[in-house]
Amino acid sequence: MKQQxxxxxxxxxxxxxxxxxxxxxxxxxxxxxxMNVKIEHEIHIKVDKDVETLLKNRSDLF
Known part of the structure; x- marks a missing residue:
């Protein structure tokens, strides 16, 4: 008991x-x-010949 x-x-x-x-x-x-982030984008638009000539002739549309 003494040891315990x-x-x-x-x-x-x-x-x-x-x-x-x-x-x-x-x-x-x-x-x-x-957060140094550089964002670049390009928009390519493909149009009909008729619309292209209209845009060339009437530059006041846009």
């Missing part, structure tokens, strides 16, 4: 030393997101 009384606190101290510790810390510098 001795080993029980020793075992408890040893197990307490093995418990994992998790720590969360915020970063010191703020998080930056660089």
């Amino acid at each position: 009384a001795f080993w029980l606190p020793v075992l408890a101290v040893m197990l307490a030393g093995c418990t994992p510790r998790i720590e969360l810390a915020a970063p010191e510098a703020p998080i930056t997101i660089n």
Whole structure:
């Protein structure tokens, strides 16, 4: 019985030393997101000959 009384606190101290510790810390510098985006587009329109001549003759339509 005396041996159990001795080993029980020793075992408890040893197990307490093995418990994992998790720590969360915020970063010191703020998080930056660089959003440099270059957007280019081209529109190709295919038209009939009649519409093409109409657009050439009547430039005031658009």
